[in-house]
Amino acid sequence: xxxxxxIAGVFEDPELIYRAAKKMNKSGxxxxxxxxxxxxxxxxxxxxxxxxxxxxAAFIYGCTGFTxxxxxxxxxxxxxxxxxxxxxxxxxxxxxxVPVCFECTVLCTALGTIMTFWIKSKMFHGxxxxxxxxxQTSDLFILAIDxxxxxxxxxINQILRENGAIDIRTKSFDKNHSLIQ
Amino acid sequence: xxxSPIRERLITGDKSYGQISADICRPIENPPTKAWWAxxxxxxxxxxxxxxxxTITVMEGIGTWGVNKTVGWAWDITNFVFWxxxxxxxxxxxxxxxLFRQKWxxxxxxxxxxxxxxxxxxxxxxxxxxxxxxxxGFWNLPLPNALGSIWVNFNSPLLWDVFAISTYFTVSxxxxxxxxxxxxxxxxDRAKTKTTKWFYNLLSMGWNGSIRxxxxxxxxxxxxxxxxxxxxxxxxxxxxMDFATSIVPGWHxxxxxxxxxxxxxxxxxxMVLTLLVIARKVMNYEDYITIHHxxxxxxxxMLTGTIxxxxxxxxxxxxxxxxxxxxxxxxxxxxTGPYWWAYWTMMSCNLLAPQIFWFKKIRQNPTIIFIMxxxxxxxxxxxxxxIIVTSLHRDYLPSSWIYYRPTWxxxxxxxxxxxxxxxxxxxxxxxxxxxxxxxTKAIMPYDQLPIAKARMEQEKLxxxx
Numbered sequence: 001x002x003x004x005x006x007i008a009g010v011f012e013d014p015e016l017i018y019r020a021a022k023k024m025n026k027s028g029x030x031x032x033x034x035x036x037x038x039x040x041x042x043x044x045x046x047x048x049x050x051x052x053x054x055x056x057a058a059f060i061y062g063c064t065g066f067t068x069x070x071x072x073x074x075x076x077x078x079x080x081x082x083x084x085x086x087x088x089x090x091x092x093x094x095x096x097x098v099p100v101c102f103e104c105t106v107l108c109t110a111l112g113t114i115m116t117f118w119i120k121s122k123m124f125h126g127x128x129x130x131x132x133x134x135x136q137t138s139d140l141f142i143l144a145i146d147x148x149x150x151x152x153x154x155x156i157n158q159i160l161r162e163n164g165a166i167d168i169r170t171k172s173f174d175k176n177h178s179l180i181q
Numbered sequence: 182x183x184x185s186p187i188r189e190r191l192i193t194g195d196k197s198y199g200q201i202s203a204d205i206c207r208p209i210e211n212p213p214t215k216a217w218w219a220x221x222x223x224x225x226x227x228x229x230x231x232x233x234x235x236t237i238t239v240m241e242g243i244g245t246w247g248v249n250k251t252v253g254w255a256w257d258i259t260n261f262v263f264w265x266x267x268x269x270x271x272x273x274x275x276x277x278x279x280l281f282r283q284k285w286x287x288x289x290x291x292x293x294x295x296x297x298x299x300x301x302x303x304x305x306x307x308x309x310x311x312x313x314x315x316x317x318g319f320w321n322l323p324l325p326n327a328l329g330s331i332w333v334n335f336n337s338p339l340l341w342d343v344f345a346i347s348t349y350f351t352v353s354x355x356x357x358x359x360x361x362x363x364x365x366x367x368x369x370d371r372a373k374t375k376t377t378k379w380f381y382n383l384l385s386m387g388w389n390g391s392i393r394x395x396x397x398x399x400x401x402x403x404x405x406x407x408x409x410x411x412x413x414x415x416x417x418x419x420x421x422m423d424f425a426t427s428i429v430p431g432w433h434x435x436x437x438x439x440x441x442x443x444x445x446x447x448x449x450x451x452m453v454l455t456l457l458v459i460a461r462k463v464m465n466y467e468d469y470i471t472i473h474h475x476x477x478x479x480x481x482x483m484l485t486g487t488i489x490x491x492x493x494x495x496x497x498x499x500x501x502x503x504x505x506x507x508x509x510x511x512x513x514x515x516x517t518g519p520y521w522w523a524y525w526t527m528m529s530c531n532l533l534a535p536q537i538f539w540f541k542k543i544r545q546n547p548t549i550i551f552i553m554x555x556x557x558x559x560x561x562x563x564x565x566x567x568i569i570v571t572s573l574h575r576d577y578l579p580s581s582w583i584y585y586r587p588t589w590x591x592x593x594x595x596x597x598x599x600x601x602x603x604x605x606x607x608x609x610x611x612x613x614x615x616x617x618x619x620x621t622k623a624i625m626p627y628d629q630l631p632i633a634k635a636r637m638e639q640e641k642l643x644x645x646x
Binding site for chain 1: 198336366367393508627
């Protein structure tokens with residue numbers, strides 16, 4: 001069940017949202033997510049986000065691309081129809097296969113990784129974004145906390161206020177909202 | 182964030198985050214200026230010329246071109262290599278400089294990447310139309326044997342090129358789009374009218390700036406940079422193998438791959454400079470693309486120009502050292518034969534002219550940089566012309582020696598691709614943020630931000646009391 005009610009601390013300063021997130025962590029409040037106009041480094045550690053396994057996925061896609069390229073070239077140039085080039089001997093795998101293998105590896109890695117990233121982040125064309133503020137992609141930094149599972153709202157509000165939030169809002173989305181966790 | 186006390190600041194003018202968004206979005210949010218309309222109209226006329234000349238080529242055939250049985254490759258392949266080379270700077274800036282953590286790339290990578298994509302589009306036109314029967318273009322693909330032909334030849338560098346160029350185009354396009362997504366979201370959230378909101382919403386894929394997404398996003402960009410780096414090297418290596426694997430004197434050289442890659446970066450930076458020197462003025466981006474960005478790019482131009490020049494001299498040396506008289510003749514003919522003027526244009530534009538960038542005063546003078554960037558473009562175009570035409574026009578059989586001249590159709594196709602390139606660039610400048618908004622904010626020196634300054638002042642006061 002996705003949470004639908006949030007408390008959102010609005011910040012103007014990346015340093016302050018970082019401090020607030022750290023304090024939140026110390027007092028045992030779980031942060032749902034932060035929304036920032038650019039990647040604020042350090043926040044992900046405070047929130048306890050683990051390193052993504054996308055690089056492993058990328059490696060697997062690369063291996064797939066490489067294998068497909070070898071199979072394609074082996075089948076077309078050895079199995080199905082061998083080209084006679086000045087009577088030179090034909091072997092199942094030729095050194096001339098290297099460039100195409102390389103290109104296919106790169107192509108599959110790139111497309112596979114990007115597609116996986118989009119699917120994992122629930123990013124699709126035409127998804128309506130659920131925003132806390134129109135300026136969160138420009139110059140505001142949002143710290144969002146699930147209001148249903150965290151009952152001590154007063155304490156949360158206090159931490160936000162003490163750490164320089166310019167505004168504290170409660171926000172409710174319908175249950176099909178696009179915020180990921 | 183650690184700030185180097187020596188380095189020049191990457192963004193000048195004490196901007197706040199909101200101001201960066203507003204500055205970069207200004208050309209998108211306001212009606213196009215007169216300068217934009219003028220540039221767009223001229224480019225569009227040239228684009229029409231492209232359509233006309235290609236129509237003539239397809240209707241009449243390759244006979245409308247100046248190529249003949251001795252010089253079978255000339256203008257078209259020259260332009261193909263020229264445009265592919267132009268594209269390389271974009272990938273160098275976005276991928277290689279990302280891996281080297283060069284922060285100055287942030288404000289120029291977007292337009293350089295756009296340039297890559299448009300340049301590869303222009304490049305693809307030439308081999309496709311040189312096939313004569315463009316409607317059979319799909320014969321390049323490894324398709325089953327339904328047409329009575331055999332499979333494509335995987336031993337041929339020309340087929341490697343098909344794979345290399347199409348992979349390069351696809352990966353560059355996706356890399357560019359990935360970089361654009363957060364910025365499209367910024368434009369979307371600033372949009373006032375319903376249609377613009379709808380348009381940017383469709384392209385932004387629901388981006389909301391979540392830290393979870395950001396961390397994944399940064400890893401994806403790093404992976405893309407990691408694979409684009411060998412990709413960009415492979416693309417021009419393979420392009421050079423179109424020539425190097427043949428036995429034509431003047432082409433049959435092992436130095437070609439590194440020499441072509443250096444040349445590609447050289448010419449690409451030339452084109453980036455041509456565009457950015459103008460764009461930063463017209464679009465008021467002087468705070469973002471500072472004189473120090475131009476300075477850094479000039480250094481790259483000088484370095485790669487010198488590498489290319491060294492390669493020219495090395496070729497000459499190896500031709501002599503190999504003792505192969507045909508090879509020796511090819512090079513002497515290049516410098517002193519009927520195309521001597523092309524050879525010396527190339528030498529002076531690529532090797533000699535960039536040496537003026539040893540002087541800091543010149544690296545920081547936009548007018549001279551602009552003129553130099555045009556010279557580099559001309560020089561690199563002639564490099565390809567020299568390699569291709571002078572090697573072919575005098576073959577082993579003196580009775581078939583010939584002087585190649587382009588026809589007006591060939592010239593029109595080349596000018597037309599210029600039109601296509603610049604039309605695309607103008608449309609891009611109007612629709613998309615041509616500087617990366619999110620990345621620019623991330624490299625903004627923190628202690629120069631108005632809010633940070635105010636906060637630190639307050640904290641200092643609180644301490645002293």
